[in-house]
Amino acid sequence: MMVLGMVGKVESYIIEKLGEEKLHFILLDPDDTEPEEAGLIAAMAEEAGADAVMVGGSTGAEGEKLDEVVKAIKEASGLPVILFPGSHGGISRFADAIFFMSLLNSRNPFFITGAQALGALQVRRYGLEPIPMAYLVVEPGETVGWIGDVRLLPRRKPKIAAAYALAGQYMGMRFVYLEAGSGAPEPVPPEMIRTVKATIDVPLIVGGGIRSFEAARRAVEAGADIIVTGTAIEKAGSLEEAKEKLLELNRGIKSSG
Numbered sequence: 001m002m003v004l005g006m007v008g009k010v011e012s013y014i015i016e017k018l019g020e021e022k023l024h025f026i027l028l029d030p031d032d033t034e035p036e037e038a039g040l041i042a043a044m045a046e047e048a049g050a051d052a053v054m055v056g057g058s059t060g061a062e063g064e065k066l067d068e069v070v071k072a073i074k075e076a077s078g079l080p081v082i083l084f085p086g087s088h089g090g091i092s093r094f095a096d097a098i099f100f101m102s103l104l105n106s107r108n109p110f111f112i113t114g115a116q117a118l119g120a121l122q123v124r125r126y127g128l129e130p131i132p133m134a135y136l137v138v139e140p141g142e143t144v145g146w147i148g149d150v151r152l153l154p155r156r157k158p159k160i161a162a163a164y165a166l167a168g169q170y171m172g173m174r175f176v177y178l179e180a181g182s183g184a185p186e187p188v189p190p191e192m193i194r195t196v197k198a199t200i201d202v203p204l205i206v207g208g209g210i211r212s213f214e215a216a217r218r219a220v221e222a223g224a225d226i227i228v229t230g231t232a233i234e235k236a237g238s239l240e241e242a243k244e245k246l247l248e249l250n251r252g253i254k255s256s257g
Ligand code: 1GP
Pocket: 027, 179, 180, 181, 182, 183, 184, 206, 207, 208, 209, 210, 228, 229, 230, 231, 232
């Protein structure tokens, strides 16, 4: 049984690795990815140097499809699988861990504490490792901004983002995630990453709209500890192209920092 405050296996792996380098997590959305394809991508991503696979999405990332995608990834690769749920529906017993996240700048308490309460007992029943995370959505926010009823953090107001991030840390969350939204035309501004990083002591995850070497490098140089990419790999025409893209992004992440 997990003792209160004890850090689990996946979180220890992340913290240990962060002592050496910046990390790259890929995101697979079960709504857009077939299990077989997810397995192939995960195996390729492991080879290309990704550090973990996140699984989730705002719409249709639940139930049997979610289970099948997680199982396929686990069979095909040794990377830890961390759930990235849109709500309590995004829980699968086959994953290793779950970002137990609160969308702190939502207007709707369901996304701040409601879904968490509905999912908590199931997380325990399945023996999933919960990793407490403050989830902050920045303009333009894309689908999660709309679904999550978010009061989007203004791109030109990094201090507001820093205030929310620090509040998350003070409430006990061990990671902060700055999210521009999957498929965002522009990633989180480097100035916002810099301000948030200078304010908090916990690792900073950044994602949404990072599709190039330059964008990845800029985010890491500004202070991101972990970069999440989804669309860039998903939109690649073939597995070979996806691998090229992943290697390019990895170079941006691992070369700086
Ligand atoms: C979404 O931040 C992630 O939650 C990934 O975004 O799909 O734009 O890479 P992209």
